[in-house]
Amino acid sequence: MLRTTGRNARQTRVLIAQLENRRFTVDERAVPVARRIINSVRKGGDAALRRYAALFDGISQQTPLRISEDEMKQAWRDAPLAFRSAIQTAAENIRRFAQRQIPKSWTFEQVPGLTVGQQVRPLETVACYVPSGRYPLPSTMLMTVVPAQVAGVQRVVAVSPKPARETLAVAGFLGATEFYRIGGAQAIAALAYGTESIAKVDKIVGPGNAYVTAAKKLVSFDCAIDMLAGPTEIVVTSETGDPLSIAADLVAQAEHDPDTVAVFITTSNTLADRVSVEVKRLSADNPIARKSTQDNGIIFVTESVTEAHTLTNRLAPEHLTVDEDSDLNWVENAGSVFIGNYSAQPMGDYISGPNHTLPTGGFARIRGGLSVMDFLKLITIQKYQREGIKQLGPAAIALAEAEGLEAHANAIRVRGVNG
Numbered sequence: 001m002l003r004t005t006g007r008n009a010r011q012t013r014v015l016i017a018q019l020e021n022r023r024f025t026v027d028e029r030a031v032p033v034a035r036r037i038i039n040s041v042r043k044g045g046d047a048a049l050r051r052y053a054a055l056f057d058g059i060s061q062q063t064p065l066r067i068s069e070d071e072m073k074q075a076w077r078d079a080p081l082a083f084r085s086a087i088q089t090a091a092e093n094i095r096r097f098a099q100r101q102i103p104k105s106w107t108f109e110q111v112p113g114l115t116v117g118q119q120v121r122p123l124e125t126v127a128c129y130v131p132s133g134r135y136p137l138p139s140t141m142l143m144t145v146v147p148a149q150v151a152g153v154q155r156v157v158a159v160s161p162k163p164a165r166e167t168l169a170v171a172g173f174l175g176a177t178e179f180y181r182i183g184g185a186q187a188i189a190a191l192a193y194g195t196e197s198i199a200k201v202d203k204i205v206g207p208g209n210a211y212v213t214a215a216k217k218l219v220s221f222d223c224a225i226d227m228l229a230g231p232t233e234i235v236v237t238s239e240t241g242d243p244l245s246i247a248a249d250l251v252a253q254a255e256h257d258p259d260t261v262a263v264f265i266t267t268s269n270t271l272a273d274r275v276s277v278e279v280k281r282l283s284a285d286n287p288i289a290r291k292s293t294q295d296n297g298i299i300f301v302t303e304s305v306t307e308a309h310t311l312t313n314r315l316a317p318e319h320l321t322v323d324e325d326s327d328l329n330w331v332e333n334a335g336s337v338f339i340g341n342y343s344a345q346p347m348g349d350y351i352s353g354p355n356h357t358l359p360t361g362g363f364a365r366i367r368g369g370l371s372v373m374d375f376l377k378l379i380t381i382q383k384y385q386r387e388g389i390k391q392l393g394p395a396a397i398a399l400a401e402a403e404g405l406e407a408h409a410n411a412i413r414v415r416g417v418n419g
Helices: 009-020 030-057 069-078 081-101 138-151 165-174 184-193 210-219 243-254 269-283 287-296 305-315 325-329 345-350 386-402 406-413
Strands: 106-111 114-122 125-129 155-159 203-205 233-237 261-266 297-301 319-322 336-339 376-384
Touching (some): 030 184, 030 210, 184 203, 184 210, 243 269, 243 287, 261 269, 261 287, 319 345, 325 336, 386 406
Parallel strands (some): 319 336
Antiparallel strands (some): 106 114
16 A cells, blocks of 8 residues: 555655556567567468467367367357356347447538548458467457457458367357467467468457567557557546445456556545455455455555546556546546446456457557457548539649649649649
8 A cells, every 4th residue: 555645655656657657568578489480470381380389279280270160159059058148148238339339431511512521441351369378268259259240340260279168159159250279479470471271361359468469569560450468457546435346346357367457546544444455355265366466456545536536547547447427527548437336347348348358558548448440441532523623722732832742733733723
């Protein structure tokens, strides 16, 4: 527990600065390894991909890398009814939310004789990376594939190194047709550049480990990516919240990863003490959450509510919980906001509808979470008639001449415009 005033104020300022600049802490140790793997797959294609699949994931040469549609559909049929019902509910909510996010195509008359507008078009090919490390994450299959389907992407590829039966079941439910047992930097390389059996894609989305993140960074000039995913982050900023609920959310996110950043911000010493006690109690039997909260868990007690709000925005957290609707007036930087004691953050991880693939490392300053927009592109359009080009042409000619681009100016003049 750290106070922003008093004897430890300087120590607190240093820690806040470190947290604020955490976006620069992408694990550089993974970069050279990822680069070697990417270069190997680019040159060696399927053979190299197979070699890494055997080395890192224990996938034998006899196991097909491409998962058949029959296997996915069978996994869905074999899934327990309660799981199937939960997946159907989550998918419906995610789909409805994504549908409301779709921007519209439109046109309007800028001046008489000039119509401008935009057309909304889906990307052609997208790959969805679904982790399968410490925990199976069928929810990530939903959160990445469903928005792509809503956007109208023609070819949606899913990859996961060792997909759990639950993940295969979700793929079967969603009607996936192209799903590969590949992961790590080698999967990113295959998706970005293609191999003999896997055609390259236009964009890669979805979280992964340090090597996946490093690989996405390395290929990002050749293949679009969504964002670089770091460890999970949670900030709870509260004056009136329930200590048990606050602690439960902090521990829930902390169990994702020992490197999770879990922060509670308040002006209340009493609330800070009670949350601290509950976090220790709730994490006692959860080794990952216990290590995460011990190593990276912080409670900041600020001098004023305004300072608490400012600190929250400086941290730009992936997940943020606040007390009231009115708190949205001061929130500037957050991946996803949860309001009030009943808004348990795991509900957003699974079933609410908004995406759980969210910006980390402070990138909530510049973008939101994964959305249907990540699978769409906007094409602008313009249509001149004689009246419009005669009205605006002279100004365009003047600008072209100012830049010394005579051919630009002439392309306007030949259409009967005098500059």
